[in-house]
Amino acid sequence: MGNKATRAAFGETLNELVADGYDVVAVEADLSKSTTTSTFQDAHPDRFFNAGIAEANMIDVAAGLAVTGKVAFTGSFAVFATGRAYDQVRNTVCYSDLNVKLAPTHSGITVGPDGGSHQMVEDLALMRVLPGMRVLVPADYNSAKSALRLAAAIPGPFYVRLGRASVPEVYAPDFEMELGRAYVLREGSDVTLFACGVMVVEALQAAELLAAESVSAEVIDIASVKPLDAETIIASARKTGRVVTCEEHSIIGGMGSAVAELLGETCPVPMRRVGVRDVFGTSGDPDELMAHFGLTASDIVVSARNVLA
Amino acid sequence: MAQTPDVGVIRSMAARMRLDIVEMIAEAGSGHPGGSLSAADIVAALYFGVMKHDAARPDWAERDRFVLSKGHAAPVLYSALAESGYIGREHLMTLRKLGSILQGHPDCKKVPGVEVSTGSLGQGLSIANGMALGLKLDGNPARVFCLLGDGELQEGQVWEAAMFAAHHGVDNLIAIVDHNGLQIDGSCTEVMCLGDVEAKFSAFGWKVISADGHDAEALVSAFKAAEGALGQGVPVVIVCGTTKGKGVSFMEGNAGWHGKAPSVDERERAVAELTAVIEKEAARG
Numbered sequence: 001m002g003n004k005a006t007r008a009a010f011g012e013t014l015n016e017l018v019a020d021g022y023d024v025v026a027v028e029a030d031l032s033k034s035t036t037t038s039t040f041q042d043a044h045p046d047r048f049f050n051a052g053i054a055e056a057n058m059i060d061v062a063a064g065l066a067v068t069g070k071v072a073f074t075g076s077f078a079v080f081a082t083g084r085a086y087d088q089v090r091n092t093v094c095y096s097d098l099n100v101k102l103a104p105t106h107s108g109i110t111v112g113p114d115g116g117s118h119q120m121v122e123d124l125a126l127m128r129v130l131p132g133m134r135v136l137v138p139a140d141y142n143s144a145k146s147a148l149r150l151a152a153a154i155p156g157p158f159y160v161r162l163g164r165a166s167v168p169e170v171y172a173p174d175f176e177m178e179l180g181r182a183y184v185l186r187e188g189s190d191v192t193l194f195a196c197g198v199m200v201v202e203a204l205q206a207a208e209l210l211a212a213e214s215v216s217a218e219v220i221d222i223a224s225v226k227p228l229d230a231e232t233i234i235a236s237a238r239k240t241g242r243v244v245t246c247e248e249h250s251i252i253g254g255m256g257s258a259v260a261e262l263l264g265e266t267c268p269v270p271m272r273r274v275g276v277r278d279v280f281g282t283s284g285d286p287d288e289l290m291a292h293f294g295l296t297a298s299d300i301v302v303s304a305r306n307v308l309a
Numbered sequence: 310m311a312q313t314p315d316v317g318v319i320r321s322m323a324a325r326m327r328l329d330i331v332e333m334i335a336e337a338g339s340g341h342p343g344g345s346l347s348a349a350d351i352v353a354a355l356y357f358g359v360m361k362h363d364a365a366r367p368d369w370a371e372r373d374r375f376v377l378s379k380g381h382a383a384p385v386l387y388s389a390l391a392e393s394g395y396i397g398r399e400h401l402m403t404l405r406k407l408g409s410i411l412q413g414h415p416d417c418k419k420v421p422g423v424e425v426s427t428g429s430l431g432q433g434l435s436i437a438n439g440m441a442l443g444l445k446l447d448g449n450p451a452r453v454f455c456l457l458g459d460g461e462l463q464e465g466q467v468w469e470a471a472m473f474a475a476h477h478g479v480d481n482l483i484a485i486v487d488h489n490g491l492q493i494d495g496s497c498t499e500v501m502c503l504g505d506v507e508a509k510f511s512a513f514g515w516k517v518i519s520a521d522g523h524d525a526e527a528l529v530s531a532f533k534a535a536e537g538a539l540g541q542g543v544p545v546v547i548v549c550g551t552t553k554g555k556g557v558s559f560m561e562g563n564a565g566w567h568g569k570a571p572s573v574d575e576r577e578r579a580v581a582e583l584t585a586v587i588e589k590e591a592a593r594g
Contacts, residue, residue, distance in 0.1 A: 025446070027439075049442060049477060057435045057469035064439020067374075067425050068447065072439070088466075091429040092436060096417050098425075 003166040006197075007105035009144035010162060011039025014073060016145075017152050018044055024152065027062040028075040029055045035075040035105045035162075055080045059088035059100070066098040071152050074100065078107035078161065079120035082127060093157050094130045101151040102127075103160040108248035109276065109293055110165035110198055110286040119281030125253025127159040128226050134179060135226040137161045137247075137255065139200035140170040143223060146177040154179060163248075165286045167198050170221070182229035184236070188218035191242040191304050194233065196222045196255045199246040199274070202290075205297035206246075210304055217304060225255045233259060234267050243271040244303045248295060251275035272303040314358025314532075319525040321590040322392060323353035327556040328583040329388035329401055335576040337405040340413070343553040343566040344458055345385040347489040347522070351549055354528040355454055355485075356389040359536075364394035367421040371451050374424050374440050378433020379458035379487065380414040381568070386423070387411050395422035431464025433457060434484060438474050441482040452539065453482045460492030463501045468513065474544035475514030483535045484515075484546040487522060489553040491564040510546045522549030557582055 014037070017024045024040075025047045032038035032050065041048035049065075051058040055076050062072035074081060081104035082089065093100045109119045127135050136151065136158065138144035144162060151158035170185070185200070186207050195203035200221045207217040218236055222228070237243055243263065245256030256273035263269060276293050290296050326349045334340035356362070360373040377386050384404065391398045396410070403409035410419040414428025425436050437455035444451050461467065474482060486506060494500045503509075507517045516538045520531035528549070535545045553567070554560030557579040571579055 025443070046446065051469070051473055052476075054466075054469035054473070056432075056466045057438075057473055060432050060435030060466070060470075061439040061442070061473065063425065064436040064441070065443045067436065067440050068443025068449075070443050070446070087429050088432060088435075092426065092432055096426040 003168050004141035005164055005166050006138050006141060006144035006162040007036055007164060009141050010103055011036035013145045013148040014040040015043045022152050023070050025065050025070045026073045027051055027058045029053060029058040031076050037075045055085040056088050059085040060092055062100045063092045063098050066100050072100045074102050076104050078104040078123045079118055082123040090130055094132045097132050097156055099155050101158045103162055105162040106164045107161045108163055109281045109289045110163055112286045113283050115283040116280035121250045121276045124225055124249050133157045133159055135159045136223060137196040137225055139197060139221055140167050142171040142173050142175050143177055146175050150177050150179060163198060168201050170200055177223055180224050180227040180229055182232040183221040185221055186219040188216040190216045190240055191308055192218045192236045192240045193244050193246060194220050194222050194259050195246040198248050202297045203246050203300055206300035209297060209301045222255050225258055228258055228262055230262055233262055237263050237267045237269050241269050242307045243269055244274060244307055246274040246300050249275055251277055270307050272307045274300050274303050314529050316525045316529060319353045319358050322357045323350045324587045324590050326353055326385060326388040330384040331579045333384045333401050333404045334570045336402045338570050339405060340384060340570055341381040341568045342560060344379060345382045346555045347551040347553045348382050348385050348487045350523045350525060350528060351485055352385045352389050356393055359532045367395060371449060373451050374453045376425060376433045376437045376455040377415055377427050378455055379461055380427030383415050386415055390422045430461040431466040434467055434470035437482055438470055438479050441479045445481060456485045459486055459488045459497055459503060462503055471513040478542040479544050480540050480542050482544050486548045487551050488548055489551040491553040493567045495564050507548050516543050516545045518547045520547055520549050522551035523555055
């Protein structure tokens with residue numbers, strides 16, 4: 001069980017997709033070594049296009065490639081691919097319903113020392129609100145590979161959120177992610193911890209800590225933030241009656257908001273959201289930042305106690 | 310070009326398209342007549358002379374592709390698509406109305422023959438680059454034509470795309486600039502001076518051709534020159550000098566007609582002027 005970053009899956013999986021017969025191309029914006037699309041470039045130089053430091057052009061070149069039938073992946077960092085090129089993602093990719101797969105890396109605060117300008121904690125909000133966009137947040141390297149394969153297999157716009165930091169393995173190498181499905185990783189009866197991305201491991205640790213306090217926590221991976229697995233989420237909320245969402249994202253507009261919207265209409269239960277609390281990131285080591293922003297297992301435990309009180 | 314385009318056909322189609330544009334926008338009560346009229350001869354040359362396409366087979370793999378980067382000129386495209394047979398003429402008078410396939414800006418999910426939705430300016434050339442590269446990867450001989458407005462050149466993304474096309478040797482792409490000199494807030498020179506458009510593209514590594522965008526003969530020879538320059542590792546642009554509102558005397562050269570529908574009286578005057586041109590072209594033909 002090796003610790004690997006979700007970004008490490010990107011270039012490798014694109015190579016596998018071509019081997020499997022997918023007509024895959026990739027457009028990058030000068031970050032191929034960081035995103036690992038350089039792995040794809042090395043294997044398939046004719047299918048790789050560097051746009052230079054020009055994210056708007058990157059997205060629309062991918063859109064054009066998709067118009068001609070390609071499965072077009074884009075690289076860059078989450079902050080630039082979604083923020084800087086938002087109009088391109090909205091008005092061209094989504095409005096035309098094109099087969100473009102945004103899989104930017106360096107999402108969230110675990111980017112680390114680069115600081116707040118590069119730590120994207122609003123991307124899920126930006127992507128989730130777009131009609132036709134599907135949003136996946138893999139928890140580990142194996143689920144990232146599966147998320148990328150899933151995005152390639154289903155026509156239309158996808159956002160696959162990848163990260164820079166290494167994360168422990170959660171899923172087996174043969175894991176096959178399904179669109180709109182949440183994964184119950186641990187069953188419990190007192191409180192549900194809904195998590196995504198790097199927070200899945202934290203939520204699993206939190207459940208262990210809570211067990212020591214005789215609190216039975218259910219842990220569910222919301223790998224598919226859009227569409228949500230309403231059935232699984234509602235069933236768990238009904239069962240436990242208490243909910244904590246855990247995400248490496250702003251508490252505004254992300255997975256926690258999506259779950260709140262769903263449960264607010266279907267099964268309102270007491271709820272807490274663990275996430276970045278409406279502030280920008282800051283420089284520091286990823287572990288320090290997880291503690292600084294209150295995203296660790298012990299922070300989840302505090303929120304769980306709070307919602308149970 | 311499959312065969313030498315018939316200049317007479319281009320002229321008469323452009324005249325008919327201008328009448329469609331005015332009537333569609335008048336009927337809709339809103340829209341963009343100025344930039345649609347300025348592009349009518351260019352679009353007529355493309356659809357009725359230069360581009361290889363077949364309305365009976367909108368998905369024909371080897372069709373030339375057209376991207377209307379200046380999406381607000383949708384009426385000129387819709388008219389060309391109707392005259393070509395992609396859509397029935399009965400749709401034209403539904404422009405901009407609830408339930409119409411003819412949205413205010415082109416929607417590829419609704420209209421056969423529209424390759425990609427446009428409307429947010431500055432994006433078409435990037436999309437055209439991607440399409441051209443995709444066609445090349447497939448060994449497809451089709452070409453991509455992308456029509457830009459001149460005000461649109463103020464978008465930085467156009468120059469990202471210009472740099473990209475030259476760097477990646479996108480040589481199955483012909484960009485066309487409808488250089489009418491006006492934008493919503495006034496003349497381009499006053500609002501945000503474009504400088505020397507030809508020199509800018511040239512500096513970005515493009516082959517640049519200039520043409521009178523209202524002279525069918527000049528357009529045909531410009532496209533012939535552009536096609537002759539394809540396949541040589543360099544993207545090609547035709548900068549067309551045009552007049553905003555061309556063909557309707559009171560709209561010509563007036564920025565106020567960028568995005569305004571004619572009144573009943575103005576429609577009548579415009580229709581009379583444009584009908585006279587159609588009749589003249591018919592007599593000539």
